Every structure is written in C-alpha cells, then in structure tokens.
Amino acid sequence: MRKVFSVVLLICMVALLFPLPTPAHATTPTYVEGYFDYIVTSMDTRPADGNTFIYATEYEVWRGDFCGTANAVFMVIVFSSGFWYVWLRSYFSGTVDGKCGTMVIQLVDKGTYLDEDKEEFFWYGRWVIINGTGELTNIHGRGIWWGPGWEGPGAEIPGTRTDIFYEGEIHFD
Numbered sequence: 001m002r003k004v005f006s007v008v009l010l011i012c013m014v015a016l017l018f019p020l021p022t023p024a025h026a027t028t029p030t031y032v033e034g035y036f037d038y039i040v041t042s043m044d045t046r047p048a049d050g051n052t053f054i055y056a057t058e059y060e061v062w063r064g065d066f067c068g069t070a071n072a073v074f075m076v077i078v079f080s081s082g083f084w085y086v087w088l089r090s091y092f093s094g095t096v097d098g099k100c101g102t103m104v105i106q107l108v109d110k111g112t113y114l115d116e117d118k119e120e121f122f123w124y125g126r127w128v129i130i131n132g133t134g135e136l137t138n139i140h141g142r143g144i145w146w147g148p149g150w151e152g153p154g155a156e157i158p159g160t161r162t163d164i165f166y167e168g169e170i171h172f173d
Helices: 002-017
Strands: 030-048 051-064 066-078 084-096 099-113 121-134 139-148 159-172
Touching: 030 066, 030 139, 051 084, 084 121, 099 139, 121 159
Parallel strands: none
Antiparallel strands: 030 051, 030 159, 051 066, 066 084, 084 099, 099 121, 121 139, 139 159
C-alpha cells in the first residue's frame, strides 16, 4: 500500500511540474514600412581616448505605416578605427495601423562611409518597439532601418536628413 501511495504522490508531483500548455493570444503580425526624416536639434561632443562621443537630440517626422512625429535622444560613438555605433530612443506620437497613441522605439545600428573620401555616410540597423500608450498600449514590433547618414561632429546644427527607411512587423496582444 505504501508503494502505491508513493507512486501516486510521485505522479502528482510530476504533473504539477509540467503544467498543460496554454494558448497564446498574440495577433497575426502585420508588415510595416515607410520612412522618416530628422533634424538634429542639439549636440554635445566629447573626445575620449581617440574616440568621439556625441550626445544629441532630434525631431523626426514619420511617414508610411507609422504616421506621426517624434522627439529622440541618441548617443553616437565614433571609434578611432572609423567605426560608428548609435543608440537612439524615439518618442513617437501618431497612428500605427489605424490606431492612435504614443510609443517608444529603440534603434541601434552601425554607420559606415561608402567612399574612401568619407563624403557619403550610411546608417543601418535594427529597431524594436519598447512600449506604447492609448490604442498602442499592446503594440509589439521589430524590424530594420537604413538610410543616408548625417555629417557628424563638424556638421551644422540643425542638420537635416531625409528618407531613413524602416520595415518590419508589428502585432497587438
């Protein structure tokens, strides 16, 4: 009898450790694409050990499936090797897939010169939606972005760039 009780107890413990799967309720992903333009509105440059750190803000106008405006803060590191890295957080307000609200989009990427004379610069990287409010409260998404770069520390402020393209997928939970 004791052996049967031990077996039943063991089966109950194993059943508790392996709960039944629960269905997920995420919506089907929707493909999004478009572009944004930006104007660098402020900038602080600090050299350190042969590298340059740039802290800046920008104003953005988004078009396409993300339609609205944003203010962004970002940091660019220009390494002595010529490699550029950027971290940008964009605070977007507008509509996405017909829904109105705000969302925070984080973009990370690299930058590179397209020519040896260092006259043509190109950004490329990834974006992810951090959170949203209003009708965008449950939005999730990620994708890629790319486009012509800004001239860097010696550029005029404000510096304007157009046609930074984005594409990816979003869904609402």
